[in-house]
Amino acid sequence: MSKINLEDTIAAISTPVGEGGIGIVRVSGPKAFAAVDQIFRAKSGKKLIDAKPLRLIYGHVVDEKNHPIDEVMCVIFKAPKSYTCDDLVEISSHGGIVVTRKILDLVLKQGVRAAQPGEFTRRAFLGGRIDLAQAEAVLDVIQAKTDAGLAAAENQLRGELSRQIQKLREDLMKVYAHIEAFVDFPDEDIEVFSGDEVLKRLEDVKTQIRNLILSYQQGEVMREGVLAVIVGRPNVGKSSLLNALLDRDRALVSEIPGTTRDALEEMIELDGVLFRIVDTAGLGAHKDELDKLSMERTQHYLERGQIFVHVLDGSAAATKEDEEIAIRVRGKKVISVMNKSDLPQQINWQDGALVRVSAKMRLGLSDLERRLTQVVWDGRVHVEGLTITRLRHKTALENALAALESAKNVFLKKESLEFLSFDIKTALTALSELIGEIYSEDLLDVIFAEFCIGK
Ligand SMILES: Nc1nc2c(ncn2[C@@H]2O[C@H](COP(=O)(O)OP(=O)(O)OP(=O)(O)O)[C@@H](O)[C@H]2O)c(=O)[nH]1
Numbered sequence: 147m148s149k150i151n152l153e154d155t156i157a158a159i160s161t162p163v164g165e166g167g168i169g170i171v172r173v174s175g176p177k178a179f180a181a182v183d184q185i186f187r188a189k190s191g192k193k194l195i196d197a198k199p200l201r202l203i204y205g206h207v208v209d210e211k212n213h214p215i216d217e218v219m220c221v222i223f224k225a226p227k228s229y230t231c232d233d234l235v236e237i238s239s240h241g242g243i244v245v246t247r248k249i250l251d252l253v254l255k256q257g258v259r260a261a262q263p264g265e266f267t268r269r270a271f272l273g274g275r276i277d278l279a280q281a282e283a284v285l286d287v288i289q290a291k292t293d294a295g296l297a298a299a300e301n302q303l304r305g306e307l308s309r310q311i312q313k314l315r316e317d318l319m320k321v322y323a324h325i326e327a328f329v330d331f332p333d334e335d336i337e338v339f340s341g342d343e344v345l346k347r348l349e350d351v352k353t354q355i356r357n358l359i360l361s362y363q364q365g366e367v368m369r370e371g372v373l374a375v376i377v378g379r380p381n382v383g384k385s386s387l388l389n390a391l392l393d394r395d396r397a398l399v400s401e402i403p404g405t406t407r408d409a410l411e412e413m414i415e416l417d418g419v420l421f422r423i424v425d426t427a428g429l430g431a432h433k434d435e436l437d438k439l440s441m442e443r444t445q446h447y448l449e450r451g452q453i454f455v456h457v458l459d460g461s462a463a464a465t466k467e468d469e470e471i472a473i474r475v476r477g478k479k480v481i482s483v484m485n486k487s488d489l490p491q492q493i494n495w496q497d498g499a500l501v502r503v504s505a506k507m508r509l510g511l512s513d514l515e516r517r518l519t520q521v522v523w524d525g526r527v528h529v530e531g532l533t534i535t536r537l538r539h540k541t542a543l544e545n546a547l548a549a550l551e552s553a554k555n556v557f558l559k560k561e562s563l564e565f566l567s568f569d570i571k572t573a574l575t576a577l578s579e580l581i582g583e584i585y586s587e588d589l590l591d592v593i594f595a596e597f598c599i600g601k
């Protein structure tokens with residue numbers, strides 16, 4: 147292990163920084179009980195080392211001079227029956243920034259080290275309580291932004307994905323063992339299953355892998371949301387539209403063109419889909435340095451947007467700027483919105499499907515919302531059941547699929563059986579990497595760096 151020593155006892159504040167009802171300091175490792183015993187006085191006079199696990203123990207945390215710092219509840223978990231698989235103490239105090247920090251500092255003076263981000267979960271993985279896909283799901287649960295995203299994460303945390311991958315591995319192992327037997331005893335008549343059967347089994351595994359890969363698009367939408375960018379020339383009502391969709395006055399609106407300077411990103415959930423919706427500065431000729439900076443921000447979102455909402459002003463004739471913006475987003479997923487439908491209509495716009503709204507009067511918004519979700523799912527497969535949500539998993543599955551594709555070709559061309567078993571081995575390795583049966587410390591560093599400290 148690179149920088150992290152598993153023998154260390156570690157501690158961190160596990161609750162968010164800020165004021166709250168409760169704050170929790172977690173301590174995990176071989177010295178956890180002894181360290182907390184130095185700073186905790188149970189009302190009963192008992193030491194944590196002698197305490198019963200999973201029972202709340204009332205008392206006070208005290209400083210070096212034995213002055214009480216806060217009234218707390220401690221609970222101990224004995225290895226291996228804890229989140230980390232090590233001895234673990236949770237100290238629940240009042241949820242203040244200073245009080246939790248103070249308790250942590252006192253713990254850290256007892257030869258305990260500050261935990262790194264995700265280190266508690268990393269220990270749970272290294273201790274064998276959860277596999278890597280489950281460890282990643284812990285973060286997905288914490289970061290879930292929609293019901294669907296949470297359901298997918300909980301599913302993965304329970305081990306559904308891991309079980310499916312294990313099953314695929316077992317199926318492949320059977321083919322592998324069979325082929326290996328042929329390689330080892332080429333003269334013997336091993337007819338466990340015929341050539342057709344090998345091919346059929348390979349195809350079967352491939353189909354299942356392919357389905358999982360297909361589910362990624364949906365999973366990604368669940369996890370990350372969809373970046374929907376509102377574009378249009380100045381003053382057409384982009385900020386008004388953002389406010390209307392959010393149903394609150396988030397963005398500044400005025401009759402002066404060029405009101406919005408910085409891009410504003412907000413989240414909304416529509417029909418189970420999370421949208422990260424961005425209001426941008428109106429696109430047009432820039433007059434000063436600040437305009438130029440605003441255009442650069444808009445440009446940034448023009449490059450990254452997954453869906454564009456092109457807002458036009460229905461009460462005015464179309465301009466060259468409208469045309470230019472339409473050209474810039476052509477070929478992408480675009481919804482053209484004719485705003486200001488409450489005013490007499492002037493514009494004649496032919497470019498793509500149109501939704502008529504009045505952001506100011508809150509008219510036509512449900513049509514726009516429906517279009518937004520339709521565009522997200524358009525051309526995507528709706529997958530029932532298991533969905534994969536991480537690029538790392540998709541890449542591992544794609545590697546497995548490519549190796550099995552190669553295996554099939556080797557088989558059909560009747561090339562060496564050794565090549566065949568090599569390909570199957572490669573696919574098996576890719577699947578093992580997905581669930582972390584094979585891993586590198588570097589990979590763990592990358593995965594757990596995303597976690598917060600204290601998880
Ligand atoms: N009548 C009417 N006026 C609207 C409507 N939507 C926006 N407006 C008005 O149009 C003007 C511009 O609105 P904004 O939402 O600031 O327009 P914008 O596209 O964000 O403008 P910039 O940030 O300057 O690019 C304001 O005076 C709004 O009140 C609408 O549906 N009907």
Ligand SMILES: [Mg+2]
Pocket residue numbers: 384385386397398399405406425426427428
């Ligand atoms: Mg604006």
